[in-house]
Every structure is written in structure tokens, then in C-alpha cells.
Amino acid sequence: MTSSESQTALTELLEAAKRRFIARNPRSAEHQLIAARVMPGGNTRTVLFYEPFPLVMARGEGCRLWDVDDHEYIDFLGEFTAGIYGHSHPIIRQAITAAVDNGLSLASHHVLEARLAGALCERFALERVRFTNSGTEATLMALSLAREITRRPKMMVFEGAYHGSLLNFRGAGRTLNVPFEFVMAPYNDSTQTLELLQRHRSELAAVMVEPMLGSGGCIAASREFLGMLREATEQIGAVLVFDEVMTSRLAPGGLQAVLGIRPDLTTLGKYLGGGSSFGAFGGRAALMDHFDPRRPGALPHAGTFNNNVISLAAGLAGLTQVYTPEQAEALNRRGSELRERLNALCRQARAPLQFTGIGSLLNAHATTGAINAPRDLAAAHHDIEGLLFFDLVEKGIYTARRGFIALSLALGAAELDRLVAAVGEFLEAHESQLTRLSAARDAARAA
Numbered sequence: 001m002t003s004s005e006s007q008t009a010l011t012e013l014l015e016a017a018k019r020r021f022i023a024r025n026p027r028s029a030e031h032q033l034i035a036a037r038v039m040p041g042g043n044t045r046t047v048l049f050y051e052p053f054p055l056v057m058a059r060g061e062g063c064r065l066w067d068v069d070d071h072e073y074i075d076f077l078g079e080f081t082a083g084i085y086g087h088s089h090p091i092i093r094q095a096i097t098a099a100v101d102n103g104l105s106l107a108s109h110h111v112l113e114a115r116l117a118g119a120l121c122e123r124f125a126l127e128r129v130r131f132t133n134s135g136t137e138a139t140l141m142a143l144s145l146a147r148e149i150t151r152r153p154k155m156m157v158f159e160g161a162y163h164g165s166l167l168n169f170r171g172a173g174r175t176l177n178v179p180f181e182f183v184m185a186p187y188n189d190s191t192q193t194l195e196l197l198q199r200h201r202s203e204l205a206a207v208m209v210e211p212m213l214g215s216g217g218c219i220a221a222s223r224e225f226l227g228m229l230r231e232a233t234e235q236i237g238a239v240l241v242f243d244e245v246m247t248s249r250l251a252p253g254g255l256q257a258v259l260g261i262r263p264d265l266t267t268l269g270k271y272l273g274g275g276s277s278f279g280a281f282g283g284r285a286a287l288m289d290h291f292d293p294r295r296p297g298a299l300p301h302a303g304t305f306n307n308n309v310i311s312l313a314a315g316l317a318g319l320t321q322v323y324t325p326e327q328a329e330a331l332n333r334r335g336s337e338l339r340e341r342l343n344a345l346c347r348q349a350r351a352p353l354q355f356t357g358i359g360s361l362l363n364a365h366a367t368t369g370a371i372n373a374p375r376d377l378a379a380a381h382h383d384i385e386g387l388l389f390f391d392l393v394e395k396g397i398y399t400a401r402r403g404f405i406a407l408s409l410a411l412g413a414a415e416l417d418r419l420v421a422a423v424g425e426f427l428e429a430h431e432s433q434l435t436r437l438s439a440a441r442d443a444a445r446a447a
């Protein structure tokens with residue numbers, strides 16, 4: 001088979017997989033039709049949509065999900081990192097029940113606020129913290145604070161980063177962004193980034209960076225790159241913001257603790273609400289205390305549900321009783337081992353497929369080259385990624401359509417083995433197409 005014949009065969013395989021998906025999931029298809037009458041595309045969260053239509057889940061328990069057509073799945077998506085505890089963990093369930101029993105929406109300060117704030121400050125080395133409803137609000141507040149304090153207009157962000165629905169630097173997402181003046185820099189490229197930092201030095205309020213691009217494909221920043229950002233922002237008087245909304249789970253104290261780099265501000269979210277809406281931003285007291293309402297001229301920061309008791313109770317129980325530092329170490333160790341096993345299979349099969357990431361967060365990419373920035377994904381073979389997704393779904397394994405995997409505490413060794421076996425079967429079943437396409441890529445690269 002030539003490489004173009006392999007491509008045609010691959011496209012046909014993908015189309016056949018989609019036809020099987022349609023046949024297996026009539027109730028999800030019907031739901032899509034009904035929902036599309038009242039919601040644009042039947043959707044209220046873009047990331048969940050894919051063609052021909054997304055699966056509709058009916059319930060979850062532990063690490064299992066059941067869709068409306070009664071198929072059972074192992075949940076390897078873990079609510080895009082927020083579902084670290086598994087579904088309805090008993091400790092979190094109890095904390096939510098107790099909160100409901102004591103009354104919701106009390107329109108007052110609540111004792112749980114300081115307890116969760118204390119746990120977050122201790123865990124992530126923050127001097128002060130404030131809560132929001134989402135990670136999006138947390139990143140917006142951090143940047144707005146930096147702008148207010150420095151009285152400078154510009155924000156440095158990185159190609160392919162995602163900091164929320166209004167701070168989206170992935171492809172077409174940019175058009176809806178907040179109208180800040182952004183300076184776009186290349187991720188993991190210290191030379192060019194430093195040059196941009198120097199060029200805009202007197203106008204930059206903040207540099208916001210994910211220590212590992214999460215939605216951007218689980219691409220880790222080098223320590224050298226982040227260290228350079230720390231040093232340079234200090235020199236030019238810009239606020240360094242680490243967006244750890246996704247990455248704080250990758251070590252007991254977040255990635256910043258592993259790297260030994262302390263940003264001025266950190267943004268948090270996802271699992272820290274114990275499964276409910278949540279976001280937080282915090283860091284140096286000298287910055288955060290501008291929100292101290294006892295101060296003359298204090299900055300306002302409102303939000304009806306900033307202190308909603310369900311998120312406070314679930315978040316506190318989750319962080320202090322379930323995702324303890326020991327559990328964080330163990331889960332991320334399991335994730336690293338899993339990634340090594342998956343990558344060993346891909347190498348053995350000489351397939352153009354690899355799994356990037358750190359610890360418990362992984363992303364499948366259909367390319368063989370080194371991946372240090374989103375640009376390196378330009379050569380990825382999206383049909384292979386699509387085929388892998390539909391193949392895994394058919395085998396009862398639920399991941400993100402884009403190949404993202406976020407492990408939860410509920411996944412045991414047997415479930416991880418199931419994923420490894422399923423990827424092994426996928427590689428074996430499509431060996432000839434994958435090898436051909438890989439060889440063609442190598443030849444093109446060498447030419």
C-alpha cells in the first residue's frame with residue numbers, strides 16, 4: 001500500500017467507525033436533535049461537542065459512566081481534570097449533604113470560607129486567596145488586578161494557551177476574548193520570549209503562563225523557560241501569574257512547588273470545588289490586599305456565588321480528606337507509569353502516536369516528533385486521533401475527543417490495564433496504515 005492508499009484506507013476506517021457510533025447510540029442522537037431546537041447546536045459547552053453528535057451520559061459512579069443508550073464506560077476523562085475524586089465520592093457527598101442541611105444562600109460570610117482559604121494557602125504557598133465561580137473568572141481577576149496595580153496596559157500570553165472562555169489563545173477561539181492588549185509569545189522559546197519581554201518592558205502589566213499547557217495538548221514548559229519568566233518579570237516590574245487551574249493537581253503543592261518557582265499570583269479551579277463550580281486566585285499579600293475592604297480605596301471584587309456553600313464544603317472535604325499530599329503523589333506516579341507503558345507500545349509498533357503530559361494528565365497526539373509547543377502539533381494526523389477516540393468509545397473507554405485523558409482516584413490497576421490493552425489492540429488492528437503513514441511522514445521530514 002502506498003501512503004496515499006493508506007490515507008484513503010484510514011479515512012474509510014474513520015467513516016466506518018462513525019457509522020457504527022451512530023448505529024450504537026440512537027438515544028444520544030435523538031437528544032442532540034431535541035436539544036438543538038433550544039440551544040445552539042444542542043450545546044452549552046463547546047469542548048463537549050464532536051461530530052456526528054456527542055454522547056449523553058445518564059449517570060456516573062466511581063470511575064464508571066453510563067450513557068442514555070445504556071453503554072457502560074470507564075471514565076478516563078475525569079471532567080477535564082475537575083473530576084479527580086470519581087463520581088459521588090462518599091466523603092464529598094456527605095460534605096454536600098451537611099451543607100444543604102444547614103441551608104444554602106445565607107447572604108453572609110460563612111465559616112467554611114476561611115477554612116478552605118487556609119487549606120489552599122497552606123497547600124499552594126499563597127499568602128492570600130479569593131474565590132470565584134470559575135477558572136475563567138479567576139484568570140480575568142488576576143490579570144485585571146495586575147493591570148490596576150501596575151497601571152500598564154499589556155498582558156503577555158502564549159500561543160496555544162487556554163485560560164478560560166474569554167482568554168482563549170487556541171486557534172479560532174481568540175475572537176471572543178476580552179479586549180486587553182495581548183502580546184503573544186511562543187511557548188517554551190526563551191530567546192524570542194525574552195526579546196518580546198524587553199521590547200514591551202514598560203507596558204507589560206502581567207505575564208500569564210500555564211506551567212504545562214493543558215487544553216493546549218498537555219505540553220510541559222521547561223524549568224529553564226519558566227525560570228527565565230520569573231527573572232525577567234521581576235526585572236521589568238510585571239506580575240507573573242501561573243495559571244494552575246489544571247496543573248495544581250500534578251503535585252501536592254502544584255507544579256510551581258516541583259519547579260521551585262514562586263509566581264506573584266496563582267489561579268486555581270476545577271477539582272478544588274469538589275465537583276462544583278469553583279475558581280480562586282491568590283498569591284502575594286502585597287497584591288491581594290488591594291481587595292481588603294477595610295482599606296480606603298480598596299478594589300471591589302463581587303460575585304453572588306463566590307462563597308457558595310456547596311463548593312466550599314465539597315472543595316474543603318476533597319482537598320483535606322481525599323486528595324491529600326500522599327494521594328496526589330500516588331495518583332501522579334500512576335499516571336507517569338501509565339504514560340510510559342502507552343508510549344512503549346507506540347514505539348514498539350512504530351506508530352505515529354505518542355502520549356504527552358505530566359503525571360495524571362495525558363494527551364494522545366498522532367505525531368512522532370518532539371512536542372515542545374503547540375506549533376509542533378501542526379504535523380499531527382487528526383484522522384488517527386479520531387479513529388483512536390471512536391475505537392476506545394466502542395471498547396467502553398471514555399476520553400476527550402481531542403485525546404485528552406485525566407485520571408481520577410477511582411481508577412484502579414485493572415482499569416489502567418484495560419486502557420493499555422485497548423491502545424495495544426488499536427495499534428495492532430491498524431498496524432499497516434499506521435506504519436505506512438509514519439514512514440511517509442519520516443520521508444517528508446527528511447526531504
Ligand SMILES: Cc1ncc(COP(=O)(O)O)c(C=O)c1O
Binds near residue numbers: 136163164244246
Ligand atoms: C488552565 C486553565 N485556566 C482556566 C480555565 C477556565 O476554567 P473554567 O472552565 O472553570 O472557567 C481552564 C479550563 O479548562 C484551564 O484549563
